[in-house]
Amino acid sequence: MTSDITSPPVETRPSLVGKHRVPDRPRTPSRTSRNPLRRLAGGLGTALLSLGTLLFVLPFLFTVVTSLRTAADVARSPLGIPHSLTLKNFSDAFSQIHYGPSTLNTLFITSVSCVAITVIGSLAAYPLARITQHWSTAVYRLFILGTSVPVFVVVAPLYLLMRDLNLLDTYTGVVLIYIALNLPVAVFFYTSFIRSVPADLEEAAALDGCGAFRTFFTIILPLLRPVTSTLLTFVSLQIWNDLLVPLVFLQDPDKRTVMVNAYSFIDPHTVQPTTLFPAALLGVVPLLLIFVFFQRQVVAGMSAGAVKS
Amino acid sequence: MFHRRRATMAAFLLPAIVVYGVFMLYPLARGVYLSMTDSLGGPIANFVGTQQYRAMADDPAVTDALWHTVLYAAVVVVVQNGLGLLFASMLFRRPKVRKVLNVVLLTPTLISPVMAAFIWSYLFAPTGGINALLDLVGLHGLNHVWLGDTSTALYSVAAVNIWMFTGYSCAIFLASYMSMPTELLEAAALDGASGWRRFVSIEWPLLAPALTVNVTLSLIGSLKVFEFPLVLTNGGPAGATDTLTLLVYRNVFGGGKFAYGVALSVVLLVTVVVLSSATSSLLRLRERRI
Numbered sequence: 001m002t003s004d005i006t007s008p009p010v011e012t013r014p015s016l017v018g019k020h021r022v023p024d025r026p027r028t029p030s031r032t033s034r035n036p037l038r039r040l041a042g043g044l045g046t047a048l049l050s051l052g053t054l055l056f057v058l059p060f061l062f063t064v065v066t067s068l069r070t071a072a073d074v075a076r077s078p079l080g081i082p083h084s085l086t087l088k089n090f091s092d093a094f095s096q097i098h099y100g101p102s103t104l105n106t107l108f109i110t111s112v113s114c115v116a117i118t119v120i121g122s123l124a125a126y127p128l129a130r131i132t133q134h135w136s137t138a139v140y141r142l143f144i145l146g147t148s149v150p151v152f153v154v155v156a157p158l159y160l161l162m163r164d165l166n167l168l169d170t171y172t173g174v175v176l177i178y179i180a181l182n183l184p185v186a187v188f189f190y191t192s193f194i195r196s197v198p199a200d201l202e203e204a205a206a207l208d209g210c211g212a213f214r215t216f217f218t219i220i221l222p223l224l225r226p227v228t229s230t231l232l233t234f235v236s237l238q239i240w241n242d243l244l245v246p247l248v249f250l251q252d253p254d255k256r257t258v259m260v261n262a263y264s265f266i267d268p269h270t271v272q273p274t275t276l277f278p279a280a281l282l283g284v285v286p287l288l289l290i291f292v293f294f295q296r297q298v299v300a301g302m303s304a305g306a307v308k309s
Numbered sequence: 310m311f312h313r314r315r316a317t318m319a320a321f322l323l324p325a326i327v328v329y330g331v332f333m334l335y336p337l338a339r340g341v342y343l344s345m346t347d348s349l350g351g352p353i354a355n356f357v358g359t360q361q362y363r364a365m366a367d368d369p370a371v372t373d374a375l376w377h378t379v380l381y382a383a384v385v386v387v388v389q390n391g392l393g394l395l396f397a398s399m400l401f402r403r404p405k406v407r408k409v410l411n412v413v414l415l416t417p418t419l420i421s422p423v424m425a426a427f428i429w430s431y432l433f434a435p436t437g438g439i440n441a442l443l444d445l446v447g448l449h450g451l452n453h454v455w456l457g458d459t460s461t462a463l464y465s466v467a468a469v470n471i472w473m474f475t476g477y478s479c480a481i482f483l484a485s486y487m488s489m490p491t492e493l494l495e496a497a498a499l500d501g502a503s504g505w506r507r508f509v510s511i512e513w514p515l516l517a518p519a520l521t522v523n524v525t526l527s528l529i530g531s532l533k534v535f536e537f538p539l540v541l542t543n544g545g546p547a548g549a550t551d552t553l554t555l556l557v558y559r560n561v562f563g564g565g566k567f568a569y570g571v572a573l574s575v576v577l578l579v580t581v582v583v584l585s586s587a588t589s590s591l592l593r594l595r596e597r598r599i
Contacts, residue, residue, distance in 0.1 A: 042402075042403075045399060045402070045403070046403055046406060048399075049396070049399045049400070049403065049406070049410065050406065050410065052396065053396075053410045053413050053414055056413070056414055056416075056417060056472065056475065056476065057413055057416060057417075059417075059428055059429070059432060059438070059472070060416060060417065060420075060428075062432075062438060063428050077441075078436065078437065078438060078441040079438065079441045079442060079445055120324045120325050120328065121325065123321040123322075123324065123325065124321060124322050124324070124325035124326075126318060126321055127315075127318040127319050127321050127322055128322070130318065131315060131318060131319065136319075139322065139326070142329075142334070143325075143329065146329065146333055148529060148581055148582055148585055148586075149333070149337065149578060149581075150532075150533035150554070150574075150577060150578065150581055151533075152533065152535070152553075152554050152557045152558070152574050152577055153337065153340060153574045153575065153577060153578040154333060154336040154337055154340060154574075155557075155558075155561065155574070156340060156343065156350075156557075156561045156567065156570060156571045156574065157335075157336035157337075157339040157340040157343060157571070158332065158336045159350075159561075160339070160350065161331075161332070161335070161336060161339075176328060176332050177332055179328050179332070180328050180329050180331075180332035180333040181333070183325055183328065183329050183333075184329075187325065206314060211314060211317060212314050212315075212317035212318045212321070213317065216321070237419065240421070241420075241421030241422065241423070241424075242421075243421075243422070243423050243535075243536050243539075244535060244536075244558075248562065259421055259423045259424075262423060262424070262427070263423055263540065266427070268426070268427055268430035268431065268540060268541075269430065273431045273437075276427050276428075276430070276431055277427070277428065277431070279427065280420075280424040280425075280427040280428050281424075283421060283423070283424045284419065284420050284421065284424050287419060288419055291419055295412060
């Protein structure tokens, strides 16, 4: 999603409620007919569907296979059966895009931004969800406005601002930009989530003499875990995969991220697929590994959008 | 006691307001101001009113880019959501393969646009994957210089965008499918409604909120597309894939026309806000009518 997509999926249903729902009802209407013709049609449909899906991963599989072949082998027949496999392409790409240091840079920027967005966003969402007054509605609207502002609109003035603040070429500058860009999504996610949680518990805590701070940390924060994992999936993808912000704000080669290095060192129009593909895969691997591990949360997070209560 | 509590709570907003205000709202306001100056990015800037905007009207590069951006968005929104819906409705009917295929479809979504563009720049190359595949199945006549021809370049770039995010659209539609009341679907099955009929009269209306989300997200995402045209074609051939974002980037950082680039970014903002809010309010209205 280019990056897409800085606009958040619509209201996330609190999984508090979801957890206590009746376990797995049959989710697909039962087939009333066992007619063989129908079954044949159904089988055909499944085959077509699998074929269609295969078409979507084919470029990816092709990338992996080609990365493992020698340049001469690929030149002879781009789609042919590989004669010998090699890891040399990967080690070449590894050094060409300065993979080790640039991955560490990307990881650092992504994780610091993610932590800050979660903390600042959830803190801000609490009063926005619980105080119902004109000013708080106005502040909330101001944040939501940010979900449809493309980075391009602020990139030039931001550049001047960063220059004046002496924050060009610093991680601080880049992280601050990412926080500002992603706060709208975080505020939106957390506010709509907290609003869907009844306030009884907090009121009881207040009567017991619990201050706002303690109420937030002991009652609200633990509740936010499911929505946080959704948000983090979304935000970390945005930041890890982003090209523009590090391209503009980090000129020092030692500070550059994977995407910038790949973009500036590799010209797709003159370069062999055996150089191009390993570079592309290396840029994706760390995230892909993390997401294979958290596969269920990722899919749930990405599709949380449509389920509107 | 409650009064003090509320004041503390309001203080929670401070960090967010400071960061958001300084690094988002202030640049936004300053951008609008800069677009009405002759700034070159340095300290000297004279107020020139609407001069930059008037210059755009005489600049064919701008009108072309605006057209490309809108056309690109239209193609992506229609095809990506159409395919996503098709996959979702087929997957919903096949619970056995549903989970696996859904995850498989989502893999391209995890790749960064830069990396996706890398992969596809080779697939689209004259001797690359797609032409080789066409040769392999005997359709040599369809061979084409996909990114080098002004009539196919924009659509080829759009295809990469569609490839990447169809899984995302599908996942949102599928989530909506999964939240449909089972009783309704069962009743329809008992009444003998099947296939197309069931889709049109039951599923389609129930999918309305998901459609709103999907269309709005893909519209905003494709209007501000940057990495795909940048890496795949850099606006070429002959400006056929120049989008507003590419023009903004080139003018602001390419030297000489800073304020013009900033004014273009304001045009981009207006385009995104107007089109996305119009679309989403139209779709919301439709939701209520169904």
